[in-house]
Amino acid sequence: MAVVEPRRSTDPADLQAWLRLLLVPGIGRESARRLLAAFGSPAAVVAAADDALSTLLGARQAAELRREPADLPAVLGRVLDWLQGGSDRHVITLGDTAYPGALLESPDPPLLLYVQGQLQHLAMPAIAVVGSRNPSAQGRDNAHAFARQFATAGYGVVSGLALGVDGAAHEGALAGGGATLAVVGTGLDRIYPPRHRDLAQRIAASGALISEFVPGTPPLAENFPQRNRIIAGLTQGTLVVEAALRSGSLITARLANEAGRDVFAIPGSIHAEQSRGCHALIRDGARLVESAEEVLDELRQRRLPIPGAPEQTAASSSPDSDDADPLLDALGHDPVTLDSLQARTGWPTSDLLGRLLELELDGRVARLPGGLFQRRGLA
Numbered sequence: 001m002a003v004v005e006p007r008r009s010t011d012p013a014d015l016q017a018w019l020r021l022l023l024v025p026g027i028g029r030e031s032a033r034r035l036l037a038a039f040g041s042p043a044a045v046v047a048a049a050d051d052a053l054s055t056l057l058g059a060r061q062a063a064e065l066r067r068e069p070a071d072l073p074a075v076l077g078r079v080l081d082w083l084q085g086g087s088d089r090h091v092i093t094l095g096d097t098a099y100p101g102a103l104l105e106s107p108d109p110p111l112l113l114y115v116q117g118q119l120q121h122l123a124m125p126a127i128a129v130v131g132s133r134n135p136s137a138q139g140r141d142n143a144h145a146f147a148r149q150f151a152t153a154g155y156g157v158v159s160g161l162a163l164g165v166d167g168a169a170h171e172g173a174l175a176g177g178g179a180t181l182a183v184v185g186t187g188l189d190r191i192y193p194p195r196h197r198d199l200a201q202r203i204a205a206s207g208a209l210i211s212e213f214v215p216g217t218p219p220l221a222e223n224f225p226q227r228n229r230i231i232a233g234l235t236q237g238t239l240v241v242e243a244a245l246r247s248g249s250l251i252t253a254r255l256a257n258e259a260g261r262d263v264f265a266i267p268g269s270i271h272a273e274q275s276r277g278c279h280a281l282i283r284d285g286a287r288l289v290e291s292a293e294e295v296l297d298e299l300r301q302r303r304l305p306i307p308g309a310p311e312q313t314a315a316s317s318s319p320d321s322d323d324a325d326p327l328l329d330a331l332g333h334d335p336v337t338l339d340s341l342q343a344r345t346g347w348p349t350s351d352l353l354g355r356l357l358e359l360e361l362d363g364r365v366a367r368l369p370g371g372l373f374q375r376r377g378l379a
Contacts (some may be wrong), residue, residue: 132164151178
């Protein structure tokens with residue numbers, strides 16, 4: 001099986017191939033990733049033989065892939081015009097070495113990201129801070145204070161640039177002298193809401209604005225739940241500050257949980273509508289937290305990347321270690337994917353699967369639907 005090419009798609013021909021794959025009707029992200037894994041690049045996908053494409057897609061989708069989308073030239077033109085607007089503008093593809101590793105390990109990584117800002121911040125350990133667009137004064141203060149402390153501790157703070165908790169979180173991270181990443185549901189040439197235009201400029205100067213939507217994309221309602229999976233995927237944990245029961249923040253929390261990431265929630269008054277979403281998350285297993293330090297402590301205990309700390313290697317922690325079982329420590333107590341366990345331990349796949357089977361037979365680990373593993377009892 002070919003490997004997706006690790007290159008930055010700033011060449012117009014390369015960009016055109018990626019955009020064509022994204023614009024073909026009836027081919028979603030999952031099918032596109034399957035094609036890339038099989039053929040190695042969008043150009044190779046388009047050039048593939050009909051029978052090879054039909055095997056992976058079916059005859060109808062393969063035929064669609066043969067036809068160049070009518071809007072491809074216009075979309076390519078918008079992207080190139082946007083790129084020419086500044087040296088801090090980038091297009092990052094799934095095969096790019098600059099693609100965020102945490103997002104790559106998530107269940108549904110975008111094929112292409114538009115980034116305005118500092119690329120190096122895409123690789124730093126990060127925490128999402130999300131919540132209501134209409135928070136209480138205390139909720140707004142909590143978002144700002146928690147984000148500021150996360151930034152001071154060296155973590156990136158990821159949110160969605162929306163009014164309320166999102167904006168307060170970005171402001172708090174900036175006040176803490178750290179980097180903050182804003183994942184938006186529009187093209188990066190359209191700041192939404194407009195009143196956050198100045199905030200967006202400050203974020204781009206010290207962090208990054210991120211979108212999977214081509215320049216010119218307006219603020220469509222259906223795009224915002226999609227961007228929430230990127231917020232969840234970029235981070236080691238998601239903190240929900242305030243949220244009603246029907247809230248996009250709960251979608252982000254669910255997606256974070258499905259990606260094997262930690263979910264934290266700040267409790268509030270039982271009489272407040274904006275606390276009910278957080279209370280529901282806590283009932284469903286989210287960690288109740290009352291301080292930023294509790295979040296940071298939990299991430300340290302789960303052996304997630306800590307800024308400034310030496311990384312643990314496979315040589316220092318292996319399945320043959322005589323110390324307390326490192327795999328159980330890496331599992332923690334929440335469901336986790338095999339990919340996440342590999343990232344936490346650094347073990348080869350064969351060793352990891354062998355040890356998981358031993359723990360499962362011992363009754364210390366449960367295998368869950370969806371390819372997840374979870375520590376059992378007090379093991």
